[in-house]
Amino acid sequence: MTATGRDPLLHLAGLGWREDLPAARAFAQAPAGRVVRVSEQHRTGFRVCDGEREFPAQSPAPWTRAGFPAEQRAVVGDFVRLEAERDQIIEVLPRSSLFRRGAAGEHLKVQPIAANIDTVLVVTGLDGDFNPRRLERYLVLVRASGAEPVLVLTKLDRCDDAGALRARLSDIEAGGVPVVSVNAKEPDSVAALAPWLGSGRTVVLVGSSGAGKSTLTNTLMGRSRMRTGAVRERDSRGRHTTTHRTLMTLPQGACLIDTPGMRELKLTGGEDVADRVFEDIEGLATGCRFRDCRHDAEPGCAVRAALAAGTLDPCRFNNYRKLQAEREAAAKVLAARQAAPQGRPRGPR
Incomplete structure (x- = not known):
């Protein structure tokens, strides 16, 4: 006092x-x-x-x-x-909590994005921006941050097959990640995000440029605060209309952090790729004959059996292996940097 x-x-x-x-x-x-x-x-x-x-x-x-x-x-x-x-x-x-990523560039450096966040709203457009594999990468980073993820599918008003696209996220939804489809320009549609915007809560918006983060922010704020821009027709990507991270308070009571679009989403080495993102694959692996099964050509591989039966999406499985390999490589660099005296890294880069 x-x-x-x-x-x-x-x-x-x-x-x-x-x-x-x-x-x-x-x-x-x-x-x-x-x-x-x-x-x-x-x-x-x-x-x-x-x-x-x-x-x-x-x-x-x-x-x-x-x-x-x-x-x-x-x-x-x-x-x-x-x-x-x-x-x-x-x-x-x-x-x-701390949401972070590996910074863009050849050498691994950790880039903190936002701290003390309760929910990460991962925004993606229901257009050429829609990419389940990139969303899985976001989820790995969000789970490692200590915050909870929500997938926000924008541009609902421009999409004729929103249901079919959302169905491609069924494995993600089955893992307990909420998925909300909105028209970011309409307050009544955006009201679906109210459960995560209560007083005392903090949310951060992440996603590609052109995904609709600034439009969503303006609707949540009830006024035009953030600049918005057009997207390229060939890939639905936009320019960085948000140039730096900003914290603002919402009429709903929450604090909102808007971020510039992210083109690179590198892992830092500290993530657990399986943590509530690929639990279906981890669950299948428990049924493999060998505990150290690599899911290549080993006999009795439950993962390969699911792939052959069509119950496991091969693109999802390949992304799982890609992220595992990336995390392991980044973890080696991270360990070498932490072991180096006075912050001078040695070993692999």
């Missing part, structure tokens, strides 16, 4: 602050300084919000040094501690 008897954390309630969050428990144990939430992240610094105003905050000096781990810097959605009298970040408070 302040000298006036006011709770300095009261204003954070509208920014997703909850007593059950690790950040709240950590601050209760050491209530020094001020708590704010990161609303924007730029190359030159951060913008933060205390529930009453938004303002720039300075980074700690170590964050600006080459080689400083990206995951130890603040990202959009983080709750950070500021000095009592200056807008200087002291530390990142503990996170409940």
Whole structure:
């Protein structure tokens, strides 16, 4: 409490602050300084919000040094501690979740996207953007983040075979992932997302450029805040109308983080590919004759039997193996980097 008897954390309630969050428990144990939430992240610094105003905050000096781990810097959605009298970040408070990916480029680097999120809304268009294999990749990353995924199929108004496309996601739905089809321009249609937008919750929108994230954001906000753009006819991809990650509050009570479109979705090496994404394949594997079956040409392979019977989609199985191999390769690089002294990686790149 302040000298006036006011709770300095009261204003954070509208920014997703909850007593059950690790950040709240950590601050209760050491209530020094001020708590704010990161609303924007730029190359030159951060913008933060205390529930009453938004303002720039300075980074700690170590964050600006080459080689400083990206995951130890603040990202959009983080709750950070500021000095009592200056807008200087002291530390990142503990996170409940962190959505991240392998950064684009030849060498593996981890790129944090958003923190302290409850739900990741994976947005894809019911047009040329629709790709179940890419959605499976998103789900692997979401499960690793600690948040829960929801697939949002947009452009329902432009699709004549939405039911057939959704049927191609039956394996994903069977794994417990909600799938919602919407016309992102219509508030009544977008209202189907209400179960994940309650007060105190935080959601992040991810998906390809042109998938309809900015249109969806505008409808959720009830006003045109984010620029939208046309998509190319040949592949339904658009330009990056969102240029940086931004946290905003919704009339429904939740906090929403919008992100630029992602063309590359590399694994980091810390994921569990089978975690509630390919449980059907893992379940089949328990019926293989050999416990170390690689599902190639071994006798008594239940996975190969399902492929032959047509009960397992070969494209889904091939994607499962591709993601497993990618994760294993990334894990080796990650282990080498963690073992290297002072953040100087050795070994494979």
